[in-house]
Amino acid sequence: MSSFSFRHQHVFVAGGSSGINLGIAKAFARAGAHVVVMSRSADKVAQAAAELEALGAQALGLSADVRDPDAVQAALAQAHARFGPIDVLVSGAAGNFIAPAKDLSPNGFKTVVDIDLNGSFHVLRLAYPMLRKPGASVINISAPQGVNPTMYQVHACAAKAGIDMMTKVLALEWGEDGIRVNSISPGPIGDTEGMRRLAPTADALERAVSTVPLLRMGSTDDVAHMALFLSSELASYVTGAIIPVDGGSALRGGRDMRASYVPRSAA
Numbered sequence: 290m291s292s293f294s295f296r297h298q299h300v301f302v303a304g305g306s307s308g309i310n311l312g313i314a315k316a317f318a319r320a321g322a323h324v325v326v327m328s329r330s331a332d333k334v335a336q337a338a339a340e341l342e343a344l345g346a347q348a349l350g351l352s353a354d355v356r357d358p359d360a361v362q363a364a365l366a367q368a369h370a371r372f373g374p375i376d377v378l379v380s381g382a383a384g385n386f387i388a389p390a391k392d393l394s395p396n397g398f399k400t401v402v403d404i405d406l407n408g409s410f411h412v413l414r415l416a417y418p419m420l421r422k423p424g425a426s427v428i429n430i431s432a433p434q435g436v437n438p439t440m441y442q443v444h445a446c447a448a449k450a451g452i453d454m455m456t457k458v459l460a461l462e463w464g465e466d467g468i469r470v471n472s473i474s475p476g477p478i479g480d481t482e483g484m485r486r487l488a489p490t491a492d493a494l495e496r497a498v499s500t501v502p503l504l505r506m507g508s509t510d511d512v513a514h515m516a517l518f519l520s521s522e523l524a525s526y527v528t529g530a531i532i533p534v535d536g537g538s539a540l541r542g543g544r545d546m547r548a549s550y551v552p553r554s555a556a
């Protein structure tokens with residue numbers, strides 16, 4: 290996808306060293322942006338930056354934990370010194386695992402909320418002074434758990450619901466600065482750590498795909514294309530939206546009545 294141009298724009302991707310977020314970083318790199326990826330692992334960010342440079346982008350890999358506001362602040366300052374005001378900010382750092390609430394320790398719950406929700410707040414709040422005004426596009430990476438109550442996911446559900454609400458509140462607060470804030474909510478995306486954790490067996494993967502109306506897993510490009518669109522002029526009137534990129538999976542919220550259905554002719 291190269292029809293969008295972000296030539297020399299500054300794109301900062303928190304949690305950008307792998308999976309969906311790296312896919313987004315690469316799409317912006319292909320579209321001409323200067324791209325910064327930040328995550329905990331120094332090795333992963335260095336490897337990601339090398340992959341972005343191989344696509345022709347100027348890139349920077351910065352190591353920081355989103356739970357540490359000082360580290361996030363330092364990374365943002367380094368990015369700003371190199372590439373100037375941030376045109377596109379993607380906040381997608383997350384951690385997840387499957388655990389029933391009754392067995393989840395306080396620290397297990399806190400860890401996921403600290404990474405996903407509090408970490409996103411740190412990234413957005415600390416980036417605010419560096420966002421281009423007017424014009425910046427802020428994208429939070431949410432998940433279906435933000436709206437669908439999901440068993441064994443109380444930590445991720447609470448965190449992603451909080452992120453979606455933060456998207457809406459900041460869209461209100463920052464609209465007057467000309468900053469748009471949206472969430473992308475990916476469905477099941479193939480070959481990602483998230484799916485390896487939530488659908489760890491062939492059976493579980495098959496079940497996950499069978500619930501998608503389009504009957505396929507999404508790709509990281511599917512998500513990246515929405516990020517490009519949301520950050521382009523074409524989306525200049527879109528803010529505060531929670532946008533599923535999920536092959537229609539969000540439509541499955543209602544009760545499934547098929548097993549109760551008796552055709553009238555048979556009644």
Ligand code: COA
Binds near residue numbers: 387401
């Ligand atoms: N089930 C239940 N509790 C778990 C768990 C699991 N599978 N994995 C970790 N925890 C608990 C730990 O037991 C610990 O709680 P405790 O101190 O009461 O024992 C707490 O969570 C923190 O674990 P720790 O390993 O110290 O956290 P961390 O900060 O090193 O790592 C995680 C964070 C746990 C989220 C880790 O899985 C991670 O780094 N994930 C990033 C990648 C990822 O999840 N990608 C998919 C994104 S959707």
Ligand code: NAP
Binds near residue numbers: 432
């Ligand atoms: P992933 O590859 O594990 O991505 C998570 C990223 O966050 C990694 O780059 C990781 O790098 C970073 N990260 C984790 N904890 C961090 C911390 N404390 N501080 C800074 N960075 C941290 O998993 P993914 O499946 O692609 O998920 C990416 C995003 O998409 C997440 O927000 C997830 O909730 C969302 N999502 C995924 C799916 C899916 O199907 N996979 C579906 C819906 C939503 P380090 O380890 O180096 O820190």
